[in-house]
Amino acid sequence: MTCTDDQNSILLQTAVGFVCANHNDNSRGLYKNIVFDLCSQRTYVTDETRRLLNLRTVGRENLLIKTFGEETPKLRLCDIVQFTVAGDDGLHLYVTAHCVPSICNAISDQLTCNALVKYPHLRGLKLANPSGPSDFAVDILIGADFYWNFFCGETRRGEFPGPVAMLTKLGWVLSGPVINNSSSDQCTINLSHTHVLHVSSVSDDNCDVSSIKSELNKFWELESLGIRNDESSVLSDFNDNITFEGKRYEVKLPFKENHLKISDNYSTCVKRLSSLLYRLNSKPDVLKEYDRIINEQLSEGKSYGVPLAPPLPEFRLSDDFAFTNIGVDYAGPLYVKDIYSKSGEMNKVFIVLYTCASSRAVHLDLATDASSSSFIRSFRRFIGRRGVPTLVNSDNGLVFKSAELRAFTNSRNIKWCYNIERSPWWGGFFERMVRSTKRCLKKALGNAHLSYEELLTLLVDIEGVLNSRPLTYLSDDCIEPLTPSHLVLGRRILSEPLFTPNPKVVGNTSSEFCKRKKYLQTVINHYWSRWRNDYVTQLREHHRSRVKTGPIIREGDIVLVFDDKVSRLNWEMGRVDRILPGRDNNVRSAVVRVQNKQGKIIFMNRPIQKLYPIELVRD
Structure with a gap:
């Protein structure tokens, strides 16, 4: 801002500096006008x-820009650039700035040359802006973030009124009033994108009442600083928000209802x-009650409310081929005998369980350890027998998040989805x-010690039992229950079918083979039709949840x-950074x-059932 009248003008801290994108390439630099403003939080260009200068963008930031007279700030996405400013000592100062269309109007009447002559304490100084009275167009504004990088700390003061000189790495800058010998009847305020009040001397004959009212309205809008409201609403809010607190009345300020959230x-x-x-210390009873509520919330507070379970995802209701969409999990460890060791040492193994998301069929395998390479070998065996799946769903075990496994699935266009951590019900x-697998193992294995081959054979037997379990209730008109093996193979696998709807076709002609193929396809379609009509319908009836x-x-x-590993008093405290709809x-x-505990900030995904709020919020 520059204000001039018939007495003096106000000098701002201006300078002219050599600016370039890189200090190693001075050939592309330019001399630019710089103004220093300690009241600005950021630096602008x-x-x-x-x-x-062909400055490269190094980032972007959203800024809330608010000027005088505006009730709401404007959100603006500003590019962030970096450049250097050469100092008198030959060193370059690196500056990071936000890009804006314009900073302010041109600053006028910066009489720096006249100030050197008029004031003795300024004589002999090398000014950073040795310009005359011409307008000073601002190209760069140095804010408080880089302000003190330029200033050296030396100051020269004279008799008041007079400017103050401060030494910078670009030279001396002047700030303050300077006597102006020229006369002027006009006072101007240079602002960018705000209300500007012009006061001029006019005769009574040329006085326009409407223009005066317009100027006065702008003046009051400027003075209100964005908190001006309709007078009737202000009075109504004032009367509705008066409260009596013992010996005094308290009134809420009307403009604080919709105040901006503090960053x-x-x-x-x-x-x-x-x-x-x-x-709180001034009211001991309130402080005691406040402390009691916080401690009660820490020790006995409830977790967040849980909405109804969402509808089943599409991959659970898909009638594609079996094992197109699967879930995978590890179980164990178990111990097997080493048949090649005379001492009978026991080795650790893990069960790898694959299950079809729609047919509910299972595929069991053994892995020698919990490493990614061992699981990939098991996954390759599964693909060789069941085919390449389209979608795989799992928990967040380390074996499922290795880079080696990610490269393997990407090469085969397999989509892998993870559940939220610490939420097995997902x-x-x-x-x-x-x-179910562990229950069968407990009954069949007991305390017996098996070799690797014996345990693998037992798992395959359990796989056959689980794939022969009925998926639907038996009715009077249903001869054979629907099982996962019907959807995978088209028949039962542990016993002969109770009913054969079509006799076997025997022969070697093409027509007989076509009939046989059509018959087998009809059998598969029949079982999948029963799956849609019986199993999915019953699944909908039982898929109900309660709202917490x-x-x-x-x-x-x-x-x-x-x-669950530590007591509630030792649970970690955190802040909800982002919600996941x-x-x-x-x-x-x-x-x-x-x-x-090491002081490092980490981000973790958690279900809301395992988050316990400390603060009480009034809904």
């Missing part, structure tokens, strides 16, 4: 200067916390089969993260920001 800032949070403690369709009432999760909530736009999981 005009788009025109960026274009001339995350450590010093601001400390001040607000200190203010809260000061108010993979219920394969976790339930793990339970509780607080509603919000971003920024302070929460305790459930951990589901297919039906209901929130069932969130990303929590937590600081671990």
Whole structure:
């Protein structure tokens, strides 16, 4: 801002510096006008200067820009660039700035040369802006983020009124009033994108009442700083929000209802916390009750409310070939005898369970360890027998997240989906089969010690039993129950079928083979039709969940993260960084920001059932 009248003009801290994109390439640099402004939080450069210097974008940031008279700030996405400014000592100062179309109007009446002559304390100084009274177009504004990188700390003051000189690495800059010998009746305020008030001397004959009212309205809008409202609504809000607190009346400020959310800032949070403690200390009873509620929430608080379960995903209801969409999980470990060792040592093995998401058929295999290479070999055996799956669903075990496995699945166009950490019920369709497998193992194995071959044979037998289990209830008109083996092979695998709808076709002619193929396809289609009509319908009837009432999760909530390995008093405390809506736009999981014991900030995904809010929020 520059203000001039018949007495003096105000000098701003301006300079002219050599600016370039890289200090190693001075041939493309230009001399640009710079203004220093300690009240600006950021440094800015005009788009025109960026274009001339060919500055490269290093980032982007959303800024809320608000000027005088505006009620709401404007959100603007600004590019971030870097450049260097050459100092008098030959060193280059690196600066990061935000790009804007313009910074402000041209600054006028910067009489720096006249100031050197008029004021003794300025004589002999090398100015950073040795310009005359011409307009000074601002190309770069150095804000508080880089302000003190330029200033050296030396200051020269004279008698008041007079400018103050400050030494920078570009030379001396002047700031303050300067006596102006020229007379002027006009006061101008140079601002960019805001209300500008012009006051001029006019005669009574040329006085326009409407223009005066217009100028006065602009003046009051400028003075209101964006908090001006309709007078009737202000009075109504004033009367509705008066409260009597013992010896005094308290009234809420009307313009604070829709105030902007304060950004995350450590010093601001400390001040607000200190203010809260000061108010609570003045009321011991309230402080005692506040402490009781917080401790009760820490020790006995409920987790967040859980919405109804969403509809089953499409891959659970797909009638594609069996094992097109699968779930995979590890179970164990188990121990097997080493038949090649005389001492009878026991070795550790793991069960790898694959289950079809629609037919509910299982495929069991053994892995020698929990490494990614061992699992990939098991996965290759599965593909060789069941075919390449389209979709694989699993938990977040390390064996399923290795780079080697990711490269293997990408080469075969297999999509891999992971459930949220610490939420086994999200993979219920394969976790339930793990339970059934363990139950069969417990009954068949007992305390016996088997070799690798014997255990593998037992697993294949269990696989046959599980694939022969009925999927639907038996009715009077149903001769044979529907099993996963019917959907995979078209027949039962542990016993002869009870009913053969068509006799076998024997022969070697082409027509007989076509009839046989058509018959087998009809059998498969028949079982899949029963699967759609019976199994899926019953699945819908039993797929019901109850709503768990509780607080509603919000971003920024302070929460305790459930951990079944430690007591509640030792649970980690974190903040909800981001919520994760589901297919039906209901929130069932969130990303929590937590600081671990080493002081490192980590982000973890957790279901909302395992997040316990500390703060109470009034809905």
